[in-house]
Amino acid sequence: MTTLAFVGCAHIHTPGFIKAIGKRPQEVKVKSVWDHDAERAKKRAAELDAKVVSDPKAIFDDADVKGVVICSETDRHEPLVLAAAAAGKALFVEKPLGITSRDANTMADAIEKAKVIFQTGYFMRGLPRNRFIKQKMADGAFGTITRLRFSNCHSGALGGWFDTEWRWMADVKQAGVGGFGDLGTHGLDILMWWLGENGSAVENCTAAISNGTARYPNCDELGEGIIRFKNGVIATLAAGWDDVANPAQFEVCGTEGHAIVFNDAMHFQSKQEAGSDIKKPWTKLPEAKPAGFEAFLDAVSGKDAELVSVREAASRTAVMESLYQSARRG
Numbered sequence: 001m002t003t004l005a006f007v008g009c010a011h012i013h014t015p016g017f018i019k020a021i022g023k024r025p026q027e028v029k030v031k032s033v034w035d036h037d038a039e040r041a042k043k044r045a046a047e048l049d050a051k052v053v054s055d056p057k058a059i060f061d062d063a064d065v066k067g068v069v070i071c072s073e074t075d076r077h078e079p080l081v082l083a084a085a086a087a088g089k090a091l092f093v094e095k096p097l098g099i100t101s102r103d104a105n106t107m108a109d110a111i112e113k114a115k116v117i118f119q120t121g122y123f124m125r126g127l128p129r130n131r132f133i134k135q136k137m138a139d140g141a142f143g144t145i146t147r148l149r150f151s152n153c154h155s156g157a158l159g160g161w162f163d164t165e166w167r168w169m170a171d172v173k174q175a176g177v178g179g180f181g182d183l184g185t186h187g188l189d190i191l192m193w194w195l196g197e198n199g200s201a202v203e204n205c206t207a208a209i210s211n212g213t214a215r216y217p218n219c220d221e222l223g224e225g226i227i228r229f230k231n232g233v234i235a236t237l238a239a240g241w242d243d244v245a246n247p248a249q250f251e252v253c254g255t256e257g258h259a260i261v262f263n264d265a266m267h268f269q270s271k272q273e274a275g276s277d278i279k280k281p282w283t284k285l286p287e288a289k290p291a292g293f294e295a296f297l298d299a300v301s302g303k304d305a306e307l308v309s310v311r312e313a314a315s316r317t318a319v320m321e322s323l324y325q326s327a328r329r330g
Contacts, residue, residue, distance in 0.1 A: 001026070002300045005059040006033045007080050008072025009044040011094045012166045013121060017069060017095050017293050018047050027301040032059055035072070056080060067117065067300045069293075070094065073174040079142045085110040090117035092296040096185050097310070101318035108314040117309045119296035122189040124152075125306070126291030129266050133252055133259060134194050135286070140187035141270040142254030148194070148235035149251040150187035153243035157213055157221045161241070178216070180223030180322050182208050183326030184239030189308070189316050190250075191227070201230040207323040212242040225323045237323075245325040 004021070006014075021028055030048040034056045035041035035294030045052045059065055060083050070080050077098060084091055091111060097120060098104030111118050124130055136142060156162060157179060162170040169175050169182065177185075192202075205227040212221030222240025229235065249261040257270035258278055266285070269278035276282065290298050290305065298305040 002028045002066050002302075003031050003064050003298070004028055004067045004069060004292045005031055005062070005065045006035075006044060006048070006050075007056050007059060007070045007084065007273060008037045008069045008076060009033065009040050010037075010073045010155040010166075010168060011071040012161070012169060013094060013293075014044065014071045015047075017071065018044065020114045020243070020297065021048070021292055024297060028297055031065055032057055036076070042229070056083065060084060060089065066090055067092070067296075069296075070270065073168050074099055074176045075174050078107060081107045082110050085114040085116060086242045088114060088116060090296075090300050092119050092121075093313075095121040095189075095313070096176065096181070096317050096320065097313040098317045100198075100321050101314070102316035108310040111310045116301050117307070118294075118313075119292075119299065119307045120306075120313045121292045122186060122308050122313075123292030123294070124186050124190050125193060125308070126284035128288050129261060130190055130194075131289065132266070132268075133210040133250075136257070136259070136268075136270070137194055137252075138196070138241070140274075141257050141272050142252060143256030143271070145231075145233045145250075145252070145254045147194075148191055148233060149238075149248075150191055150235070151238040151246055151249055152187040153222070153238060154183065154238050156241035156245055157215050158242060159243065160215070161217060168320070170219045172219055176195040177207070177320065177324065178220035179241035180207070180220050180225075180239050181324065182239075183241070184223065184237055184323075185316055185320055187237050187239055188227075188319060189312070191237065192312070192316065192319075194252075195229060195233060196233065202319050202322075203228045203230045205319060205323050206326040209324070209327040212240065220327075223323075223327065227323075273327075291310070 033045040207225035209220040209223035225237040253261040265281040268282040295305040
């Protein structure tokens with residue numbers, strides 16, 4: 001049994017993480033909860049049958065606590081992460097790791113120095129279709145990749161998801177980003193993960209962002225980015241909170257193959273894959289694999305897990321920061 005603690009409970013995914021813990025009563029338990037908002041801490045502690053502490057130091061100094069789940073507002077990540085790393089705690093830090101490359105790399109330095117388990121919330125790495133594309137890219141089934149397209153959109157602004165309890169997520173000062181960065185960081189991670197360590201270095205990028213419905217003043221609700229990788233691949237990234245649907249989730253183009261997802265059906269064709277036909281749904285996909293928070297729970301429970309490295313997490317923050325800088329400068 002591994003003992004955990006929550007340090008900050010602000011993020012919209014916190015209830016989902018609590019449910020995930022509840023499904024593993026023989027593996028993990030939560031001993032304590034801290035949040036700068038006392039009522040929020042009290043609410044989450046009750047759901048976890050845990051105690052509320054008034055100072056996060058009480059968690060970092062507790063030898064029983066082996067790992068912490070940091071779901072605070074993004075602008076509060078740095079001091080909490082640095083203290084947790086110094087205390088030798090395993091870390092789950094909800095995405096994005098930081099607001100800028102500076103704070104993200106400062107946290108990455110501390111986590112690497114501490115040599116502790118790290119994970120963040122890029123759960124899309126576990127989806128069968130994303131795993132399939134990564135493997136086929138590695139196998140060369142697409143030939144030379146020429147173009148990538150990823151879209152990650154939902155109706156959060158249309159549905160008022162950030163009107164009340166999660167209002168801080170539409171405050172760029174606290175979140176660092178609006179709708180484009182909130183959902184775009186997932187798509188950015190997949191694009192960079194697909195291309196692998198040698199291909200994922202970004203040469204330059206540009207973006208346009210918009211306030212969309214303007215439900216949330218001074219906060220972007222959607223955006224579109226163009227990213228040029230050092231290996232020559234050009235990728236486009238769409239993300240935002242103003243879509244009633246997101247039917248065309250990704251497209252991969254290469255000199256010998258093509259793949260596209262539309263309405264959750266994947267179509268794939270490659271000169272190297274007998275029987276592949278872009279006109280027909282492709283169903284030969286790998287099984288889903290634990291990713292994001294589930295992979296963290298596996299890791300702290302002593303199971304094998306595929307984790308996001310802290311340098312990967314920091315690099316996603318750096319690219320997203322550059323996308324926003326480009327958009328603001330026009």
